[in-house]
Amino acid sequence: MSSRARLSEDEITAALAALPQWSREGDSIARTADAPDFPAAVRVVVAVAEQAEALDHHPDIDIRWRTLRFVLSTHSAGGLTGLDFTMAARIDEALRAESAA
Template identity: 85%
Template sequence: MSSRARLTEDEITAALAGLPEWTRDGDTITRTADARDFPAAIRVVVAVADEAESMDHHPDIDIRWRTLRFALSTHSAGGLTDLDFTLAARIDTALRAESA
């Protein structure tokens, strides 16, 4: 299956089980996280931007002081794909790295 192929409901449920901080909102998965401070939040955004660029898959990111909200969906597929869940896991890694 292509990484840009839309996932089935069962595949989405299974993928979300491995990403407990993420929730589904229709054809999008989201996560909100607080960084230690504003500079830490910006470092997370930069790390995520690097990952997103390497994957050619870009999240919606909202930053409010130290609170970050990420939203992922594969618009070209009209829903969720493996790309969304792969990037979600990499976002989790970037958040963990900054909190260490």
């Protein structure tokens, strides 16, 4: 799932079912997670940045001490695409690698 074509509502619902930590916020999906500590949170951001560059798809990231918030949307498509869900899965992997919940 890496297409930049805008997804239908049914496709979005199905994709969100596979990513239970993510929620819909209008034309975006978002997730908040707590890392064990600030250095772990920064490592997650670095890992996500590498994936974002590889996919050429960059999430909004907010870091507050050990709390991370990620927001994804494909602005050029005017909503959610497969690329958002691919990036969300990679963010989940980076969080798991640092034991963030």
